[in-house]
Amino acid sequence: MAASVSAALGFARVSDLGVYLAPAAIVDANLLVRDVVLDNGDWNWVLLRNLLQAPAIPHILNLSAPTSHVGSDRCCWFGGKSGAFSVKSAYIQLAQDDWDIKDAKWKMLWGLHVPERIKYFLWLSFHGRILTNENRCIRHLCEDPVCSICASSDESILHVLRDCRSTATLWSSIVPRQQLREFFHLEIADWILYNLNSRCLLKGSNIPWNIFFAVLVWQIWKLRNSIVFSDVDIPNMVLLSHCRSWSYHIISTIPMPLHGPRFALPENIQWQPASSDFCTLNVDGAVALPSSMGTAGGLIRNNAGDWIVGFNKFVGISSPLQAELWSAYEGLRLAWSYDFERVQLQSDCAEAVALLSSPLLELHDLSLARAIACLLQRSWVVDFVQIRREANFVADSLAKLTTNSDGSMRIFCDPPPLCISALDRDLYDPSYVRS
Numbered sequence: 001m002a003a004s005v006s007a008a009l010g011f012a013r014v015s016d017l018g019v020y021l022a023p024a025a026i027v028d029a030n031l032l033v034r035d036v037v038l039d040n041g042d043w044n045w046v047l048l049r050n051l052l053q054a055p056a057i058p059h060i061l062n063l064s065a066p067t068s069h070v071g072s073d074r075c076c077w078f079g080g081k082s083g084a085f086s087v088k089s090a091y092i093q094l095a096q097d098d099w100d101i102k103d104a105k106w107k108m109l110w111g112l113h114v115p116e117r118i119k120y121f122l123w124l125s126f127h128g129r130i131l132t133n134e135n136r137c138i139r140h141l142c143e144d145p146v147c148s149i150c151a152s153s154d155e156s157i158l159h160v161l162r163d164c165r166s167t168a169t170l171w172s173s174i175v176p177r178q179q180l181r182e183f184f185h186l187e188i189a190d191w192i193l194y195n196l197n198s199r200c201l202l203k204g205s206n207i208p209w210n211i212f213f214a215v216l217v218w219q220i221w222k223l224r225n226s227i228v229f230s231d232v233d234i235p236n237m238v239l240l241s242h243c244r245s246w247s248y249h250i251i252s253t254i255p256m257p258l259h260g261p262r263f264a265l266p267e268n269i270q271w272q273p274a275s276s277d278f279c280t281l282n283v284d285g286a287v288a289l290p291s292s293m294g295t296a297g298g299l300i301r302n303n304a305g306d307w308i309v310g311f312n313k314f315v316g317i318s319s320p321l322q323a324e325l326w327s328a329y330e331g332l333r334l335a336w337s338y339d340f341e342r343v344q345l346q347s348d349c350a351e352a353v354a355l356l357s358s359p360l361l362e363l364h365d366l367s368l369a370r371a372i373a374c375l376l377q378r379s380w381v382v383d384f385v386q387i388r389r390e391a392n393f394v395a396d397s398l399a400k401l402t403t404n405s406d407g408s409m410r411i412f413c414d415p416p417p418l419c420i421s422a423l424d425r426d427l428y429d430p431s432y433v434r435s
């Protein structure tokens with residue numbers, strides 16, 4: 001079946017949707033997508049649930065049912081979240097089969113603010129290219145792979161940088177006790193990434209752990225060479241002190257942002273209603289990980305902040321942007337059904353607000369975006385405003401309160417009890433403080 005469709009349409013590959021059919025389903029060979037859409041524009045869930053296996057349903061829930069209002073069907077690029085093709089997404093698709101996630105993470109770490117020679121040393125260590133005795137033996141540069149300092153083990157990279165007796169004692173004195181087990185059990189590449197990705201500070205200081213780690217590893221290697229080639233050693237305490245000084249110097253050279261101070265002043269955030277002739281529609285989407293199950297929610301208030309109506313809905317397997325768009329779509333349909341002529345839609349998703357405000361919305365590859373564009377063409381005024389996440393907690397909590405898993409919308413004529421405190425806080429102090 002898939003092969004014949006592929007040949008007829010000229011595609012190199014067509015997924016066989018037959019694998020999603022329910023075992024006992026009998027399907028009319030001429031059944032079209034439009035045959036599973038009701039006259040009111042909703043999917044015919046009774047028919048779909050009879051035809052398809054349950055795992056397929058959340059995927060369809062996230063798709064708006066096709067209508068003639070949102071334009072004709074078109075080919076979309078499956079590799080990007082918006083359906084639009086990009087060279088980057090094509091590269092990711094091509095490379096994903098042999099994608100080395102460690103390499104991807106490593107490339108990000110070239111941005112770490114430490115001197116280039118330290119980055120280069122870490123890169124060599126990561127790829128196993130430091131000339132320890134073990135590696136020198138492999139290359140026939142020497143005959144004895146044993147550590148020249150402790151003579152108790154072969155000198156691997158991990159042995160020099162972490163496990164040699166004196167070095168292990170040094171690390172044990174600065175790594176938090178609860179992390180010691182993991183710290184001393186990781187293999188070399190994971191060990192380096194684990195430490196460079198850390199967001200902790202060195203104990204008793206304001207030095208980022210990843211900077212201190214990079215400096216210390218580099219100095220441990222230099223000390224090893226000093227001992228082996230010059231017979232000069234220094235105590236661990238002196239080495240640590242030296243690395244602290246180095247790290248403080250590195251931190252002091254981190255450039256200030258071009259605009260404003262490095263540490264922004266605390267910001268007081270409070271929800272603001274739209275002006276008097278508008279109602280305010282707050283919307284939000286949420287996607288649970290790792291299931292990718294999405295929910296959408298929102299509420300409409302008048303300019304005094306009084307509750308008018310709220311809603312939430314399960315939107316199936318979704319991306320964060322799609323969940324946000326669902327919340328906007330259902331919120332706007334609800335506002336229209338209440339005969340509002342002026343609506344201010346508030347969202348904390350910059351990407352969604354930019355898309356909704358775009359004049360190209362009606363041309364977007366997502367049919368849901370085009371469906372919203374159709375709504376906006378009606379005779380009303382809709383403004384889009386991006387707000388802080390803290391000013392959108394009520395919509396966020398409504399989205400997360402979704403309990404119906406069948407995709408039906410739940411309407412709240414009165415605020416749910418779990419939203420009361422956030423609603424009060426939107427209107428009265430204390431405001432949220434973002435530091």
Ligand SMILES: [Zn+2]
Nearest residue numbers: 147150164165
């Ligand atoms: Zn050793």
